[in-house]
Amino acid sequence: MHVVVPFAATEPKTRLAAALSPSERSTVARAMLADVLAAVVGAGHEPTVVATAPLDLDALPIADDVRVSTAVSVDERSLTEAVNARLPNGCGDEAVAVVMADLALTTVDALETLFSADADVAVAPGRGGGTNALVVRHPDFRVDYHGASYLDHCEIARDVGANLETVDSFRLATDVDEPADLVEVLVHGSETDRAPASLRELGFELDADGGRVTVARLENSTTE
Ligand SMILES: Nc1nc2c(ncn2[C@@H]2O[C@H](COP(=O)(O)OP(=O)(O)OP(=O)(O)O)[C@@H](O)[C@H]2O)c(=O)[nH]1
Ligand SMILES: C[C@H](OP(=O)(O)O)C(=O)O
Numbered sequence: 316m317h318v319v320v321p322f323a324a325t326e327p328k329t330r331l332a333a334a335l336s337p338s339e340r341s342t343v344a345r346a347m348l349a350d351v352l353a354a355v356v357g358a359g360h361e362p363t364v365v366a367t368a369p370l371d372l373d374a375l376p377i378a379d380d381v382r383v384s385t386a387v388s389v390d391e392r393s394l395t396e397a398v399n400a401r402l403p404n405g406c407g408d409e410a411v412a413v414v415m416a417d418l419a420l421t422t423v424d425a426l427e428t429l430f431s432a433d434a435d436v437a438v439a440p441g442r443g444g445g446t447n448a449l450v451v452r453h454p455d456f457r458v459d460y461h462g463a464s465y466l467d468h469c470e471i472a473r474d475v476g477a478n479l480e481t482v483d484s485f486r487l488a489t490d491v492d493e494p495a496d497l498v499e500v501l502v503h504g505s506e507t508d509r510a511p512a513s514l515r516e517l518g519f520e521l522d523a524d525g526g527r528v529t530v531a532r533l534e535n536s537t538t539e
Contacts, residue, residue, distance in 0.1 A: 318360045322416040324368040334494040346513035348416040357423040414448045419510040425486040434480035439487035440465040453477035
């Protein structure tokens, strides 16, 4: 199976601007990418990062085996166009999985569950209606990201006669888009993962003193 990991390499994660400076967002985005790549390689696949700009794998916090298993393809087209250019075209084509780079809680098990679904299209929706990861085996299915793309993808699958399976996974449903999502990274991230480590290095910690748990930042921990 081809595994594609789209990555906005310049100015990633703009919706985290209230919590992180541009360079901090870049650091955290790369830490999440590193965790996703490690999980894909752990699941036995060789990912291709489809990046909007050149990406230096040597500068990513990844182990050597992950680095040598990962390819980078620079594609300046929109997310939807770049992904569609890599989906199966003909009946004999290999399945293609698309796993977003901001799935900080991704695990090998969660990916294996998605990858082993044998539907024409298997989708792991994100909270809020997005499409965090999917596997495409049908030659006519194409993506249309943004907005409630999960619903759009259900409709596109129907239109092309592809059967679609929805994979219910907390870990794959949790993409990190907004400051509130950082709570999930600190609560559920593993001690060996880069994303929670990067947040802690930037001074973030859980704040459970009020009603809902939030993240707080230690004083004097901003880097800019
Ligand atoms: N190749 C490619 N990847 C993209 C593009 N836009 C977003 N991505 C990646 O697609 C996934 C989902 O992205 P979003 O959460 O919608 O956008 P984002 O750029 O990460 O964050 P925001 O700036 O806050 O919208 C992430 O892995 C991004 O790195 C794009 O134009 N091209
Ligand atoms: C790419 C987009 O991601 P979101 O903006 O929902 O995180 C989507 O899943 O359609």
